Amino acid sequence: MHTQLDDREALFDTEPPGLASRLVGLRPYQPGTTPYEHPEEPPFVVFAGDRGRGKTAVLHALREAYRGHTPTALLDGEERQFAAPPPDRPDAAWSPVVQALTTAAEQLAGPVKGAGRIGFPRLSCGLLAVAAGGWSDRDAPRLRQEAERVLLLGGGESWLPGFTGRWAGKVGSRLVASAGGTGAVVEPVIEAALEAFTEGVSPAHRRLRGAASWYRDYPNADGSPKLALILLSRHFRAGGHGRRHAERHLVRALLADLDDAYAGVVQRSHRRGRPVLLIDNVQEPAGLGLLEPVLRDRADGIRDQAVFFAGLRGRTHPALRNAGRLDLPETARTTGWRPGPSPSSRALLVSLPAGAGHTPA
Structure with a gap:
């Protein structure tokens, strides 16, 4: 089965279980479960090495x-989609991290045997606030299109056939109707969205209402979801530290949405294992923008159950200075990994054997 990866038994073995099985809780290519090695918090695994070590081959095989x-x-941090915004997207409403989160959510919502589609309502609310910060009311048609695209991520299996597009169009109309004058439309956009969430009685509306309320703990929001989303949009537009602060909350929103999909007895009975996020060329801005917030939040005690495998070009990186280090064969039965107090200690750098795999990374 792994003709090009026969030297990767430490990762892909099923009996006894290899590293992937023990972290994900599922055997590769099979529905069978495996006990977790790290039930409370999995390490952020980073495959390190120069070109030709097969990092890309490993990540594709894991997918x-x-x-x-x-x-x-x-995701691949070197893909063109993470290099610059599309021609019709304002710079103020785009970043490699936002693009990575959107792309990840779209893939994570894909079909899974025995379970429904995952929705990302928290992420949708945050992305809508970011999108609103890049437009003025003169951009009404593009604003409506962007609102529809973002809000589609908030859906789940409870949405009736055809309802998603109609509902998103209705919200888009409210956004456009509420935008008067010639200035930025952040507040009207957020107000219109929150009003639409409040008026609706469907499961989708309730989900988005709860998602907006999740932001009430945003710093200096004083418990107000509206103010929280306005501040998030403002911080994102400011760039620099402010943008990184906003992006950290967006990453946290994605992981909170994933956790919700596993919450409760019913959900757990339909979903086995943990969700898997794979990031090639994690040293690029799109990759670091996911890695660093996850490591910081985990060090701060904000738990998530996602399993990350990444590929790093090179042997180390400043963001990983205190990471654990093992050669791949050493992970075959156990990692012995224990995180320390620093964010980077939440990661585990795994060196691949020389010449292993046949796909350059």
């Missing part, structure tokens, strides 16, 4: 091993 069995996404 094929788990896609369809558990929510799975694969």
Whole structure:
């Protein structure tokens, strides 16, 4: 089965279980479960090495091993989509991290055997606030289109056929109707969205109401979801530290939405294992913008159950200075990994054997 990866038994073995099985809780290519090695918090695994070590081959093999069995996404930080915004997207409403989060959510929402589609309502609310910060009311048609695209991520299996598009269009109309004058439309957009969430009685509306309320703990929001989303949009537009602060909350929103999909007895009975996020070329802005917030939040005690596997070009990176270090064969039965107090200690750098795999990374 792994003709190009025969030297990767430490990762892909099923009996006894290899590293992937023990972290994801599922055997590769199979629905069978495996006990977690790290039930409270999995390490952020980073495959390190120069070109030709097969990092890309490993990540693609992991995607094929788990896609369809558990929510799975694969991103490559060097892809063109993360280099610059599309021609019709304002710079103020775009970043490599926002693009990575949107791309990851779209893939994670893919079909999984025995379970419904995952919705990302928290992420949708945050992305809508970011999108609103890049437009003025003169951009009404594009604003409506962007609102529809973002809000589609908030849906789930409870949405009736055809309802998603109609509902998103209705919200888009409210956004446009509420935008008067010639200035920025952040507040009208957020007000219109919150009003639409409040008026609706469907499960989708209730989900988005709860998602907006999740932001009430945003710093200096004083418990107000509206003010929280306005501040998030403002921080994102400010760039620099402010943008990184906003992006950290967006990453946290994605992981909170994933956790919700596993919350409760019913959900857990339909979903086995953990969701898997794969990031190639994690040293690029799109990758670091996911890695660093996850490590910081985990060090701060903000738990999530997502399993990250990443590929790093090179042997180390400043964001990983205190990471654990093992050669891949050493992970075959156990990692012995224990995180320390620093964010970077939440990661585990795994060196791949020389010449292993046949796909350059």
